[in-house]
Amino acid sequence: MTLAPDLSSTKTSLLRDRYGTAFDLDAPWSRTLSDLFSHRSIRAYLSKPLPSDTLELLVAAAQSAATSSNLQTWSVIAITDQARKERFAQLAGGQSHIQQCPLFLVWVADLARLAHIAENRGLPHEGLNYLEMFLMASIDASLAAQNAVIAAESLGLGTVYIGALRNQPEAVSAELNLPKHVFAVFGLCVGYADPEKPAAIKPRLPQEAVLHQEQYSLEIQNEAIEHYDETMTRFYAEQQMNTPGNWSQHSVDRIATPESLRNRAQLREFLNNLGFELR
Structure with a gap:
């Protein structure tokens, strides 16, 4: 072509x-x-406000994503209040870009809406207690959020996901007044990138590590992972990132112990308390 x-x-x-x-x-x-x-994680934002109706446009893009069985088991909470953004920045471990960005979105797996509909009709909703439904809601929220990210970036906006909200799920739920059957999957900063602090495109694993033909194989990934370790070591140095070792070392350190999960080892207990029985 x-x-x-x-x-x-x-x-x-x-x-x-x-x-x-x-x-x-x-x-x-x-x-x-x-x-x-061109996607990259933006962690420095201008104070410039977003154009009128940008939020509603991003939500429309999010609602254009696929959703399992058209159940639409997600919601999003838009946060523009500066004091609340500052609290979220602290809950996420001091990530200052949350308070910098003009718009902070929290994407939630939402089964409360279906429970509410069933209860209003006096109908059973035991199916919501199963792991499949929580997984469905989390996938729905992720697909919706990614559509919003693509839409935002096509408009010249920058974004970065904030998974650290799962480090303190109780405090996040309290801040958002989340009912049972609703869980904050991640946050998303949206705004104009600060040109004085440009972000680079981060290399990904070679396709030989992620693309399999007909059947999955671990063995064929070894060479690709070794090559990627070299690539990322150069990238960390070029970007002056404080990331010790190579990608493999960084990754295994992240999964080494329950403590390395950063409070998320207790996530199932919290989900149970929120009404997700995960049978």
Whole structure:
């Protein structure tokens, strides 16, 4: 396929950035793909407000994502109050970009709406107690949020997910007044990136580590992981990131003990308290 010169050069550079090495594909390309491949985590924001109705537009994009059985088992809570954003920044371990961004979104797995509908009709809803429903709601929330991210970035906005909300789920739930059967899966900063603090595209694992043909294999991933460790060691150094060792070492440190999960080892107990019985 013949591409316009600007798209062709964009394709080549973005593929190289995404994998940290030359990676060429003789495949169709589009400006949507350019937006996708340009994704990076933005952790420094301008105070510039968002255009009118941006929030509603992002939610419409989120609602355009797939949802299992059309149950729509997610909701999102928009936070613009500065004091509340500052509290969330502290709950997330002092992540100052939460209080910088003009819009902070908390995406929740929401089974309360279905429970409410069933209870209002005097109908049973025992099925909500099973792990499948919690998993469905978490997937629904993730798909919706990613649609919103793509929409935001296509408008020139920056984003970063905040998984650290799961470090203190009780405090997060109290701050948001969450009822039973609702759980904050993650947060999302949205705003204009500070050009004085640019963020780089972080390389991902080679496709040889994640793309399997017909059947899964661990053994064939070894060489790709070794290559990725070298790529990420260079990236950490170039970006002056305080990440000791290579990607493999960083990753195994993250899963070494219950303590390395950063309070999330107690997540099942908290979910039970919120009405997610996870049978």
